[in-house]
Amino acid sequence: MQYVFNVWNHIYRRLEQSKQRLLLCDYDGTLTPIVDSPEMANLTDETRKLLAGLVHKPGINVAIVSGRALADVKERVGISGVVYAGNHGFEIEGPEIQFIYPLTEEISSIIRLMGTVLKRAMSRVKGVIVEDKGMTLSVHYRLVDADQLPEVNSIFENTVRTARKLGKIKTTSGKKVHEVRPAIPWHKGNAVQLVYDKFAHSHKRGQVLPVYLGDDLTDEDAFKTVNDLDGISILIGEGSQSSAAAYYLNSTSEVNIFLAEFQKIL
Numbered sequence: 001m002q003y004v005f006n007v008w009n010h011i012y013r014r015l016e017q018s019k020q021r022l023l024l025c026d027y028d029g030t031l032t033p034i035v036d037s038p039e040m041a042n043l044t045d046e047t048r049k050l051l052a053g054l055v056h057k058p059g060i061n062v063a064i065v066s067g068r069a070l071a072d073v074k075e076r077v078g079i080s081g082v083v084y085a086g087n088h089g090f091e092i093e094g095p096e097i098q099f100i101y102p103l104t105e106e107i108s109s110i111i112r113l114m115g116t117v118l119k120r121a122m123s124r125v126k127g128v129i130v131e132d133k134g135m136t137l138s139v140h141y142r143l144v145d146a147d148q149l150p151e152v153n154s155i156f157e158n159t160v161r162t163a164r165k166l167g168k169i170k171t172t173s174g175k176k177v178h179e180v181r182p183a184i185p186w187h188k189g190n191a192v193q194l195v196y197d198k199f200a201h202s203h204k205r206g207q208v209l210p211v212y213l214g215d216d217l218t219d220e221d222a223f224k225t226v227n228d229l230d231g232i233s234i235l236i237g238e239g240s241q242s243s244a245a246a247y248y249l250n251s252t253s254e255v256n257i258f259l260a261e262f263q264k265i266l
Contacts, residue, residue, distance in 0.1 A: 089191025
């Protein structure tokens, strides 16, 4: 990966020469720092102002692609004109776009059951937060003492093993979080493709430049999709780590610098 501001002239030219840009950002760890508890991850006034400034400029569309529930991320960002993709893209809403992945009642019931069982099983471990987002689940353990992490992992694995083996769910792990999702071929990469297709239909092929910023394992599918679309994929984190992203920024504060520089191009 290359550091964004080491090759800024190249990125600047690509952004400047594009007819239309599609900026897609993850929320937690990208627009806001990773915090101890999910409800503490609030957008700063500076970041909100930068995003709003981009939304109202010609030649760009803005989307937030988050693992949070759609209603949650919409409320936290609170900018009209933005496309919001929640639950890793299972639900998308924005200007001229409305999408909900059609889960079967069986799958929905399994997700609800997993949520109930995980909350009960994890209740004996101080600091665990089980977040039921309707279509997906997150088990946050950032507040858990280090000596109890093996117990958290064991409880999680024992709870999900059977449903995963039967092909009803799939699980992933990120930054101090375990995720439970329906075992269906849909992820952030598919959501990015759907949003891209929506805004690209009125332009010639290749005229829309997608730019994706994300920080976690769940963003890797989005990076790959953006790379396939000849876009710009940016990891928020250390450039030495393994990722499909082509570029990196060190922190969420550098994301704000990037957004400010992006505005100057438009």
